[in-house]
Amino acid sequence: xxxxxxxxxxxxxxxxxxxxxxxxxxxxRWATERHLPRTTGHGRGVQTVRNVVKYFGELGTRYLTxxxxxxxxxxRPRDEVNLLMRxxxxxxxxxxxxxxxxxxxLRVIGDISRFDQKLQDTIEWAQEATAENDAFHLTVAANYGxxxxxxxxxxxxxxxxxxxxxxxxxIAEQMLAPYLSMAWAPEPDLFIRTGGExxxxxxxxxxxxxxxxxxxxxxxPEFDQACMAQAVQxxxxxxxxxxxxxxxxxxxxxxxx
Ligand code: IPE
Ligand code: IPE
Ligand code: MG
Numbered sequence: 001x002x003x004x005x006x007x008x009x010x011x012x013x014x015x016x017x018x019x020x021x022x023x024x025x026x027x028x029r030w031a032t033e034r035h036l037p038r039t040t041g042h043g044r045g046v047q048t049v050r051n052v053v054k055y056f057g058e059l060g061t062r063y064l065t066x067x068x069x070x071x072x073x074x075x076r077p078r079d080e081v082n083l084l085m086r087x088x089x090x091x092x093x094x095x096x097x098x099x100x101x102x103x104x105x106l107r108v109i110g111d112i113s114r115f116d117q118k119l120q121d122t123i124e125w126a127q128e129a130t131a132e133n134d135a136f137h138l139t140v141a142a143n144y145g146x147x148x149x150x151x152x153x154x155x156x157x158x159x160x161x162x163x164x165x166x167x168x169x170x171i172a173e174q175m176l177a178p179y180l181s182m183a184w185a186p187e188p189d190l191f192i193r194t195g196g197e198x199x200x201x202x203x204x205x206x207x208x209x210x211x212x213x214x215x216x217x218x219x220x221p222e223f224d225q226a227c228m229a230q231a232v233q234x235x236x237x238x239x240x241x242x243x244x245x246x247x248x249x250x251x252x253x254x255x256x257x
Contacts, residue, residue: 001062005173006187006210010242017189017235019063020056021211023203024048026195026219039083044221046091053104053138055228063137063185067203071111071145088142089119096126103135109181110144111152137185144181146205153179182207190235194220194227212238 004011024045031041049066056064069084099106108123115123123142156179158165164175177183188204188211196217200208214231216223241249 001186003177003183003186005177006242008173010244011186013189013240015236016060017232018061019065019186019188020061020190020192021065021067021188021204021208022052022191023067023193023195023201024220024223025193025197025201027221029195030219030221038080041219041221042080042084042087046087048220048223049091050095051225052223052228053136055225057102057104057136059232061136063139063188065109065139065141065182065185065188065204067141067144067201069110069142069144070202071143071148072202074114074143085115085119088140089122092122092126096129099126099138100130100133103133104130105133105135105137106130107137107139108142109139109149110142111148112143114143139182139185141203145202146200147202149181149204150176150206152181153177180206187211190214190231192216192231194218194223210240210242212240 027041027045028038029041030044031038034040052066053064068088073084074081096106106126108127112120112123153176157171157176161175164171182204187207187209191200191203191208191211191213193199193213193215196215198215212235214234216227216231218227239246239249
């Protein structure tokens, strides 16, 4: 797939979002409302992950990116952080075989060097095991931050092209873009955040430039198929202008449904 930058070219859009990016939020509040420990909510959230992979896979979406742990989530109590790490490790160990069989390529984006060695090794193993797959691209953002991403890209670009440091006016968007951690994927068409907060919380801040942003009050453990369908229906009602006027937009999405 040729990767198009939404700020350099108007991308083609279809009524099926090619790339969906999700902030899976509300596990803790879901549990607290039920007088359960927050960690129970995280456990329940894993089932919703399975459900969204299935739903968007069947819809025809090619890229699904899930925010699992932000670079700021280290600020949480140690026990909760440890539990989240253990859940991530267990999910990888348990699910990779099936991902492999179903043609799903798994990638992890974020600074994984801060994870313990076993988790880092398991991430590498899972990525290698599914590296040949191309039907569906599942990406988990773990110890990910949008600002980290832009910084690591800048550092790598300047390491490979040191002459740019003394000629900053030569730095163009398409020179930095290949170093961003999702350079291989089209920009997200649809962003979903469950749990009621209307913020981006340092997710894919560069890549979300022209993404349609959908927020729902539903907590992640209760984000079921009907909710997913509702988000897609909402997406289909959007007119994606990319800076143009309404009259310039091909009658592709908003007026077709
Ligand atoms: C999202 O749910 C999971 C992670 C951030 C790891 P939360 O744990 O943030 O749930 P709330 O927002 O406290 O309800
Ligand atoms: C964002 O959720 C990160 C993940 C879902 C992994 P948070 O719960 O950490 O976000 P804030 O703190 O409410 O902004
Ligand atoms: Mg939260």
